[in-house]
Amino acid sequence: MTQTSVAEPVIEMQGISIAFPGVKALDGVDFRMFPGEVHSLMGENGAGKSTLIKALTGVYGIDAGTITLAGDQVSFSGPAQAQAAGISTVYQEVNLLPNLSVAENIMLGREPRRFGSIDWRAMRRRAAALLEGLNLDLDPGSLLGDHSLAVQQLVAIARAIDVQAKVLILDEPTSSLDADEVAELFRVIRSLKEQGVAILFVSHFLDQVYEICDRLTVLRNGSLVGEYLVEELLRIDLVQKMIGKELTTLDDLEQRARSVVVDESDAALFVNAEGLGRRGAINPADLPIAAGEVVGLAGLLGSGRTELARLLGGIDRADQGELAIRGKVTKLRTPRQAISNRIAYSSENRRDEGVVGDLTVRDNIVLALQADRGWFRPIPAKRRDELTQSYIQALNIRPGNPDALVRNLSGGNQQKVLLARWLAIAPRLLILDEPTRGIDIGAKAEIQKLVFNLAENGMSVLFISAELEEVLRLSHRIVVLRDRHVVADLENDGLTVDSLLALIAEGSSDDEVPDASAGMPLAGAAVPAVPAVPAVPAVPAVPGVPGADRPHDSAASDTDPTPTDPTGDPR
Amino acid sequence: MSALLARLVASRLFWPIVMLLVLFTINLIAFPGFFAVTLRDGHLFGSLIDILRNGAPTLIIAVGMTLVIATRGIDLSVGAVAAISGAVACSIILGSPEPANPATVAVAVTVALIISLVLGMWNGFLVAVLGIQPIIATLILMTAGRGVAMLITEGQIITVNSPPFKALGSGFWFGIPIAVIIAAVVFGIAALVTRRTALGMFIESVGINPEASRQAGVRARGLLFVVYTFSALCAAIAGLILTANTAAADANNTGLFIELDAILAVVIGGTSLAGGRYSLVGTLVGALVIQTLVTTVYTVGIPPIATMVFKAAVVTIVCLLQSPTTTEALSGFRRRLALRAGKGVAAS
Numbered sequence: 001m002t003q004t005s006v007a008e009p010v011i012e013m014q015g016i017s018i019a020f021p022g023v024k025a026l027d028g029v030d031f032r033m034f035p036g037e038v039h040s041l042m043g044e045n046g047a048g049k050s051t052l053i054k055a056l057t058g059v060y061g062i063d064a065g066t067i068t069l070a071g072d073q074v075s076f077s078g079p080a081q082a083q084a085a086g087i088s089t090v091y092q093e094v095n096l097l098p099n100l101s102v103a104e105n106i107m108l109g110r111e112p113r114r115f116g117s118i119d120w121r122a123m124r125r126r127a128a129a130l131l132e133g134l135n136l137d138l139d140p141g142s143l144l145g146d147h148s149l150a151v152q153q154l155v156a157i158a159r160a161i162d163v164q165a166k167v168l169i170l171d172e173p174t175s176s177l178d179a180d181e182v183a184e185l186f187r188v189i190r191s192l193k194e195q196g197v198a199i200l201f202v203s204h205f206l207d208q209v210y211e212i213c214d215r216l217t218v219l220r221n222g223s224l225v226g227e228y229l230v231e232e233l234l235r236i237d238l239v240q241k242m243i244g245k246e247l248t249t250l251d252d253l254e255q256r257a258r259s260v261v262v263d264e265s266d267a268a269l270f271v272n273a274e275g276l277g278r279r280g281a282i283n284p285a286d287l288p289i290a291a292g293e294v295v296g297l298a299g300l301l302g303s304g305r306t307e308l309a310r311l312l313g314g315i316d317r318a319d320q321g322e323l324a325i326r327g328k329v330t331k332l333r334t335p336r337q338a339i340s341n342r343i344a345y346s347s348e349n350r351r352d353e354g355v356v357g358d359l360t361v362r363d364n365i366v367l368a369l370q371a372d373r374g375w376f377r378p379i380p381a382k383r384r385d386e387l388t389q390s391y392i393q394a395l396n397i398r399p400g401n402p403d404a405l406v407r408n409l410s411g412g413n414q415q416k417v418l419l420a421r422w423l424a425i426a427p428r429l430l431i432l433d434e435p436t437r438g439i440d441i442g443a444k445a446e447i448q449k450l451v452f453n454l455a456e457n458g459m460s461v462l463f464i465s466a467e468l469e470e471v472l473r474l475s476h477r478i479v480v481l482r483d484r485h486v487v488a489d490l491e492n493d494g495l496t497v498d499s500l501l502a503l504i505a506e507g508s509s510d511d512e513v514p515d516a517s518a519g520m521p522l523a524g525a526a527v528p529a530v531p532a533v534p535a536v537p538a539v540p541a542v543p544g545v546p547g548a549d550r551p552h553d554s555a556a557s558d559t560d561p562t563p564t565d566p567t568g569d570p571r
Numbered sequence: 572m573s574a575l576l577a578r579l580v581a582s583r584l585f586w587p588i589v590m591l592l593v594l595f596t597i598n599l600i601a602f603p604g605f606f607a608v609t610l611r612d613g614h615l616f617g618s619l620i621d622i623l624r625n626g627a628p629t630l631i632i633a634v635g636m637t638l639v640i641a642t643r644g645i646d647l648s649v650g651a652v653a654a655i656s657g658a659v660a661c662s663i664i665l666g667s668p669e670p671a672n673p674a675t676v677a678v679a680v681t682v683a684l685i686i687s688l689v690l691g692m693w694n695g696f697l698v699a700v701l702g703i704q705p706i707i708a709t710l711i712l713m714t715a716g717r718g719v720a721m722l723i724t725e726g727q728i729i730t731v732n733s734p735p736f737k738a739l740g741s742g743f744w745f746g747i748p749i750a751v752i753i754a755a756v757v758f759g760i761a762a763l764v765t766r767r768t769a770l771g772m773f774i775e776s777v778g779i780n781p782e783a784s785r786q787a788g789v790r791a792r793g794l795l796f797v798v799y800t801f802s803a804l805c806a807a808i809a810g811l812i813l814t815a816n817t818a819a820a821d822a823n824n825t826g827l828f829i830e831l832d833a834i835l836a837v838v839i840g841g842t843s844l845a846g847g848r849y850s851l852v853g854t855l856v857g858a859l860v861i862q863t864l865v866t867t868v869y870t871v872g873i874p875p876i877a878t879m880v881f882k883a884a885v886v887t888i889v890c891l892l893q894s895p896t897t898t899e900a901l902s903g904f905r906r907r908l909a910l911r912a913g914k915g916v917a918a919s
Contacts, residue, residue: 061903063907313786315786334785334788335785335786335787335788336788336789336790339787339788340788345786347783347786352780352782352783353782353783353786354783354786355780355783356775356776356779356780356783356784356787357779357780358775358779358847358848359772359775359776359779363772363775363776367772367776367784367787367789368787368788370769370772370773371769371773371784371787371788371789371790372788373769374769375768375769375770375773375794376768376769376770377768377769378767378768378769379769421787
């Protein structure tokens with residue numbers, strides 16, 4: 001730390017302002033990074049993190065301020081220039097070409113050449129060397145699209161570090177990685193750091209930030225809050241700086257969730273899957289869900305949790321077993337059939353399978369409801385507007401403009417629009433696949449409260465999240481998957497993150513329970529370690545779902561992570 | 572006032588409309604009587620009327636094309652379908668004992684339209700059920716269709732002498748060219764049906780994000796069927812107008828390259844070939860730009876050899892003005908202007 005403080009910053013941005021029509025996205029923000037440090041940019045959605053990164057990488061032009069790179073003032077007119085100057089970026093959503101090979105993706109745009117044409121052999125060799133450096137056992141000649149999202153993310157990183165980068169920007173690099181992959185990534189980050197690369201690490205996982213970062217900069221509403229050394233900033237203070245208000249917890253929520261008694265007699269079962277499976281995706285699994293029950297699916301990425309949920313949502317067809325809805329055996333062939341049975345599946349892949357970016361907020365919200373009615377029975381304009389307005393208010397969607405295009409909204413707000421779409425069909429079973437991934441803690445808490453209130457009003461919820469803490473807090477019952485098998489189906493009574501972790505990890509005998517310090521985001525789920533739940537203003541009064549507005553204890557001190565913090569962070 | 576102007580400039584329709592006005596101005600300079608519309612024998616006459624009438628077939632096809640393009644598709648077969656429908660109608664009329672009887676014409680037109688529905692469903696089947704890329708799927712009918720038309724006409728140009736049929740192309744109704752009325756009806760029905768029902772939203776939704784639309788329960792397959800069938804129907808109507816205008820079915824030349832004009836009209840109108848948001852009004856403006864261009868060539872007296880170059884130049888200008896880079900540069904310029912103006916106010 002000390003030597004980085006005296007060194008010259010590799011990047012210095014001063015007084016950066018960027019305005020979009022009607023919005024001041026950044027207002028006089030200062031930001032700097034030193035060589036050989038891992039720096040985090042913190043803030044809620046809409047704080048200006050993405051805008052600042054895009055200003056740094058030349059995607060946006062700046063209206064005011066200066067950018068200095070290694071002592072020289074620079075002005076980038078595009079990402080290519082920034083990259084040539086040594087600033088590489090890996091974005092949250094993988095922006096690679098699934099129809100090309102891994103090697104081609106890594107080397108795209110800087111293919112080694114020989115006699116003017118591409119030297120394929122050299123290209124493969126170099127890609128293979130890079131992958132080996134990342135300890136990735138991957139055939140460089142295989143198609144990128146054949147690999148999981150997590151592997152694609154690592155390929156994107158391989159691509160970024162191939163450029164002789166002075167600054168490497170990782171925007172939410174861990175949001176789709178499991179614990180082992182995160183540990184792998186951190187190993188890579190540390191070795192790059194030793195080579196003197198300045199790394200900007202943006203993540204919503206506080207534990208990860210505390211584990212890997214040296215310094216952080218906090219933004220709020222487009223303004224700079226401050227720059228801090230990570231070891232000198234308490235988490236609780238960090239969260240307060242990010243959201244700008246006092247904290248309360250959702251502990252009472254958790255207590256109530258666990259105390260609810262759900263009628264699980266056969267008569268009350270809303271869906272009952274028996275031996276439901278699909279070859280190559282999920283082995284035959286039993287999954288009964290009672291009305292008003294929240295069932296959590298826990299498991300690593302690729303354990304089959306999404307695959308099982310997709311069968312229930314009619315997204316993929318089951319080829320084994322049967323599914324009974326309200327006691328009646330039903331074959332779901334299309335999402336449409338699931339929807340007409342009042343089952344809604346909200347995809348984990350918000351951008352590609354969720355929102356329709358170029359349509360307005362209003363159209364996105366009414367889409368599923370309208371599709372269920374058929375095209376020739378349009379929802380009257382007035383009803384459409386009322387519906388949209390009520391969800392915008394209930395879910396606190398910002399900006400609250402029904403005519404805004406969804407692609408211009410932040411990730412958290414897109415997620416809320418998607419939720420509104422599913423709530424609008426008044427589902428009896430709502431399947432939420434990673435509804436809180438990549439969104440800020442405020443929106444996260446709002447969505448958690450919503451899930452809880454929906455269940456209290458008789459809706460069944462199947463909840464999938466990589467954050468075990470979240471699963472534990474919300475679920476009445478937890479189903480654990482491993483290697484495409486259901487390995488446990490437990491009442492959420494006395495379960496802890498550790499016991500869940502043991503179930504998830506069990507069987508792979510050479511692997512112990514993921515080490516707490518490396519096992520983000522799973523280990524980060526240890527309940528007391530994450531006081532990162534802000535006060536949520538009044539529970540959204542979702543139409544048809546009377547909001548249960550209860551006061552919370554503002555007992556932030558109860559959640560002081562120090563005594564039980566398993567991550568052993570330096571605080 | 573300036574806000575209104577800014578919104579106008581930002582509109583997708585701004586440049587096409589400017590282009591149209593520029594073309595009108597050029598025509599007016601070359602031919603001062605350009606805007607004059609007179610009533611002769613109870614019929615409207617004038618250059619503007621000619622533009623509307625001659626542009627009607629392109630507009631009709633472009634309306635169908637707009638919806639196809641909005642679903643991320645394209646329909647190259649429209650010219651061939653137009654030729655087939657013209658051939659079918661003419662051969663029925665020719666083979667009938669009473670070619671001048673309106674009933675004969677009604678039968679001929681109905682049969683031609685029904686056949687076009689079948690052809691459209693064929694395209695829809697290839698695209699929606701078999702999942703063939705639209706450009707390939709419709710290429711099949713584009714090439715095969717003219718052959719089919721050839722078979723129907725037995726390789727001849729069929730000339731018919733049927734006043735009721737000819738009226739479709741060059742007749743008048745209450746002084747207005749019938750072709751224009753037909754185009755207006757097609758346009759109106761398309762606009763009403765897609766915007767008054769949820770069809771338009773579904774078409775855009777499927778065009779923007781097919782998988783998200785599927786998961787939201789939108790039936791893309793049925794939608795594609797409807798859209799390609801409608802496109803073929805539009806093509807057949809245009810083919811009938813074109814054939815009626817010359818009173819002759821020419822399998823080789825009826826509607827030749829009209830698919831390209833229609834696609835151009837859609838693109839000039841601001842609908843992206845990548846699918847998604849579409850604008851029927853934009854397509855209307857686009858079709859008018861293309862037809863006015865053709866008229867301009869004659870009024871200004873551009874030598875026929877230079878016609879293609881002139882047309883290309885105008886289209887190039889419109890496309891350049893509409894390109895994302897130009898739009899970006901212009902909006903950046905406006906933003907800086909506004910910022911400066913704002914600062915000026917604050918300083919004073």
